[in-house]
Amino acid sequence: MEKAHDVLIRNLCEHTALADEDLADIRALTFTLRDFEPNEDFIRQGDEPEHSALVVSGMVARYHLLGGGRRQYLAFHLSGDLPDAQGLFIDQMDHGLSALGPASVAFIPHRELLMMFRRRPSFGLAVWRETLLDAAIFREAITNNSARPMQARMAHLFCELFYRARSAQLVHGNRCRMPISLVQLGETLGMAIATVNRTVAELRRSGTMDLREGELIVLKWRALQRLGDFSPTYLHQKRQSPPRA
Amino acid sequence: MEKAHDVLIRNLCEHTALADEDLADIRALTFTLRDFEPNEDFIRQGDEPEHSALVVSGMVARYHLLGGGRRQYLAFHLSGDLPDAQGLFIDQMDHGLSALGPASVAFIPHRELLMMFRRRPSFGLAVWRETLLDAAIFREAITNNSARPMQARMAHLFCELFYRARSAQLVHGNRCRMPISLVQLGETLGMAIATVNRTVAELRRSGTMDLREGELIVLKWRALQRLGDFSPTYLHQKRQSPPRA
DNA sequence: CGCCTACTTGACTTACTTCAAAAACAGTGG
DNA sequence: CCACTGTTTTTGAAGTAAGTCAAGTAGGCG
Numbered sequence: 001m002e003k004a005h006d007v008l009i010r011n012l013c014e015h016t017a018l019a020d021e022d023l024a025d026i027r028a029l030t031f032t033l034r035d036f037e038p039n040e041d042f043i044r045q046g047d048e049p050e051h052s053a054l055v056v057s058g059m060v061a062r063y064h065l066l067g068g069g070r071r072q073y074l075a076f077h078l079s080g081d082l083p084d085a086q087g088l089f090i091d092q093m094d095h096g097l098s099a100l101g102p103a104s105v106a107f108i109p110h111r112e113l114l115m116m117f118r119r120r121p122s123f124g125l126a127v128w129r130e131t132l133l134d135a136a137i138f139r140e141a142i143t144n145n146s147a148r149p150m151q152a153r154m155a156h157l158f159c160e161l162f163y164r165a166r167s168a169q170l171v172h173g174n175r176c177r178m179p180i181s182l183v184q185l186g187e188t189l190g191m192a193i194a195t196v197n198r199t200v201a202e203l204r205r206s207g208t209m210d211l212r213e214g215e216l217i218v219l220k221w222r223a224l225q226r227l228g229d230f231s232p233t234y235l236h237q238k239r240q241s242p243p244r245a
Numbered sequence: 246m247e248k249a250h251d252v253l254i255r256n257l258c259e260h261t262a263l264a265d266e267d268l269a270d271i272r273a274l275t276f277t278l279r280d281f282e283p284n285e286d287f288i289r290q291g292d293e294p295e296h297s298a299l300v301v302s303g304m305v306a307r308y309h310l311l312g313g314g315r316r317q318y319l320a321f322h323l324s325g326d327l328p329d330a331q332g333l334f335i336d337q338m339d340h341g342l343s344a345l346g347p348a349s350v351a352f353i354p355h356r357e358l359l360m361m362f363r364r365r366p367s368f369g370l371a372v373w374r375e376t377l378l379d380a381a382i383f384r385e386a387i388t389n390n391s392a393r394p395m396q397a398r399m400a401h402l403f404c405e406l407f408y409r410a411r412s413a414q415l416v417h418g419n420r421c422r423m424p425i426s427l428v429q430l431g432e433t434l435g436m437a438i439a440t441v442n443r444t445v446a447e448l449r450r451s452g453t454m455d456l457r458e459g460e461l462i463v464l465k466w467r468a469l470q471r472l473g474d475f476s477p478t479y480l481h482q483k484r485q486s487p488p489r490a
Numbered sequence: 491c492g493c494c495t496a497c498t499t500g501a502c503t504t505a506c507t508t509c510a511a512a513a514a515c516a517g518t519g520g
Numbered sequence: 521c522c523a524c525t526g527t528t529t530t531t532g533a534a535g536t537a538a539g540t541c542a543a544g545t546a547g548g549c550g
Binding site for chain 3 (some may be wrong): 521522523524525526527528529530531532533534535536537538539540541542543544545546547548549550
Binding site (some may be wrong): 009020062066067070072086090094095117118121129131132133136138140141142145146147189213229233 | 340385
């Protein structure tokens with residue numbers, strides 16, 4: 001069982017070289033672990049949190065609330081991500097966070113993080129970089145939801161999630177957990193539920209991937225990538241060989 | 246004529262309190278000013294810039310390049326904005342920048358900024374906050390382009406731009422410069438050119454706003470806001486009275 | 491004046507939404 | 521173990537908003 005601190009360290013090291021002293025200080029941070037049910041909201045739009053969240057296991061979603069209780073999902077986060085790092089410097093949450101499947105999340109007091117930034121500037125830069133990564137993913141989502149036809153749009157989303165899951169060591173063989181309902185998929189990609197289902201069916205029929213029982217199975221990575229017009233450069237990873245299959 | 250340094254200071258002070266020493270050091274930064282033609286590209290997708298850009302006057306756009314030369318515009322920037330601050334910590338540009346109308350842009354060497362972050366941490370935090378603001382705007386764009394019907398989508402964009410222009414003192418009476426073509430509007434909002442035109446026409450007919458000769462005129466702010474489902478909280482401004490009209 | 495670009499308008503087509511209902515599935519309690 | 525409820529997924533049919541195509545107008549400039 002990977003510890004919360006290790007998860008964070010692994011993720012930051014994906015893009016930033018940290019000294020041993022930095023790592024030691026990270027390990028000294030106070031983490032409060034909490035477990036959440038599937039679809040449990042744990043930070044609400046409008047909140048002014050005093051803690052930052054770190055995804056330890058499971059998947060976490062960020063979403064805007066729209067009129068009539070409808071949602072627009074903005075991003076999904078895997079273990080190691082800091083899904084509300086922006087809360088450190090922006091008082092009011094402009095979006096909410098919820099667990100997608102069952103998830104466990106560590107909370108770190110802002111106070112401690114801010115002190116740590118002063119003591120270990122390179123840690124601050126790593127977290128900054130993390131928020132910039134986030135922004136790059138948002139940009140890609142704008143393009144995805146605005147400019148790509150439905151099938152490519154969905155393929156692209158799954159490519160991104162699979163690619164990131166792989167970085168986070170969450171891919172086993174050619175499958176990874178994907179505890180997302182069709183409705184939520186629709187609220188992510190801006191399509192009606194019926195279209196979501198038909199598009200998933202298309203992708204299945206294409207033989208590139210499957211989505212079953214909360215699991216994503218990638219059968220032909222190259223082909224799926226082509227369908228989704230996916231190129232991982234925007235994820236700005238240091239080193240990563242392309243997923244197999 | 247406002248100087249480049251003042252423009253930056255004004256913008257940062259919108260959300261962060263800076264000490265006099267910070268301001269003095271900002272004024273000491275080396276700015277290289279360059280003027281651009283309408284639609285001139287000045288940072289390309291794939292570049293690895295050594296300088297950060299500061300919009301001094303005019304409007305600057307960020308865009309993804311898609312197959313067939315098509316573009317997806319991601320964000321627009323007004324005087325005072327740092328449209329590629331993320332380039333400080335992310336080597337490769339995942340998107341390009343261009344002038345929208347005629348624009349003048351100041352370039353600041355990364356080296357100097359990084360040194361400055363060390364000497365004046367609160368300046369670093371201000372720039373960080375600036376990038377977080379950016380991300381909030383991206384998030385809203387996802388929602389806008391994914392979940393809102395065409396008319397609301399366009400109204401929302403103009404609300405945001407007008408609101409931000411107002412903060413940057415670029416609104417005179419009820420009008421501000423908006424040097425954007427219908428094609429570009431389409432490539433921003435993910436709609437076909439014909440639809441763009443018909444939607445602008447609708448908004449005109451609603452009597453809430455007009456777009457003529459590269460200028461946006463807001464006739465009924467409240468009503469336009471309502472049409473666009475616009476609430477400025479995501480812009481996280483310290484203080485701002487709502488625009489008049 | 492003529493050329494080019496940007497905007498406008500109309501008619502046609504289609505992809506997606508909406509609506510509706512059935513089938514599969516998970517959980518609950520008898 | 522099996523009926524019973526509710527949720528999620530699947531499928532079908534109909535309606536519509538937006539895309540595509542095409543042509544025409546207006547404005548800016550050499």
